[in-house]
Structures are given as structure tokens and as C-alpha cells.
Amino acid sequence: MPNRKSASKSLRKNVKRHEINKAVLSELKTRDKKYLTLVTDKKFDEAKSYLKDYMVKLDKAASKNIIHRNKASRKASRLTKKLNGAISARTA
Numbered sequence: 001m002p003n004r005k006s007a008s009k010s011l012r013k014n015v016k017r018h019e020i021n022k023a024v025l026s027e028l029k030t031r032d033k034k035y036l037t038l039v040t041d042k043k044f045d046e047a048k049s050y051l052k053d054y055m056v057k058l059d060k061a062a063s064k065n066i067i068h069r070n071k072a073s074r075k076a077s078r079l080t081k082k083l084n085g086a087i088s089a090r091t092a
Helices: 004-039 044-062 069-091
Strands: none
Touching: 004 044, 004 069, 044 069
């Protein structure tokens, strides 16, 4: 329990930020699962457009320090690689 007025305000802010960050992380996980199902179902055109939107969300989360910028970059790279690998496997 905070003892000072500023500490109680800080606690309220932290709780609010925690809820927002949790929602963003949950959305990123949901998008990740949906993207992977699109790739495994071989819906490549839909997956490409979905990947663009997903990358925007990743970059935004990284810019707001919800996730580390290197993690966002690594995730985008791996997802692109997975899509390109699935497309090339289909044509080969």
C-alpha cells in the first residue's frame, strides 16, 4: 500500500500500463497463431497481406518498448523466412 499521494498515482499508472501491455502481447500472440495457420493452410496471398499488418504491429510494440526492438526484428525475419520457404517448397 503506497504511503504518499505520488506513490498511489504511480501505482495506478503502473496497473493501467500493465493492462495495456498485456493486451498488446496477447494480440501479438493471436496474430502469430493466425499467420502460422495461414501459411500451413497454403493461403499465401492472404498470408502476405496479413504479414504486413503483423509487422506494423510488431514495430509499434517495439517502439513503445512493450517488446525489445531486436525481438520484433527477429520475429519479422523468421516469419518472412517461413512464408518464403513454404512458397518455394510449393513450386519445387
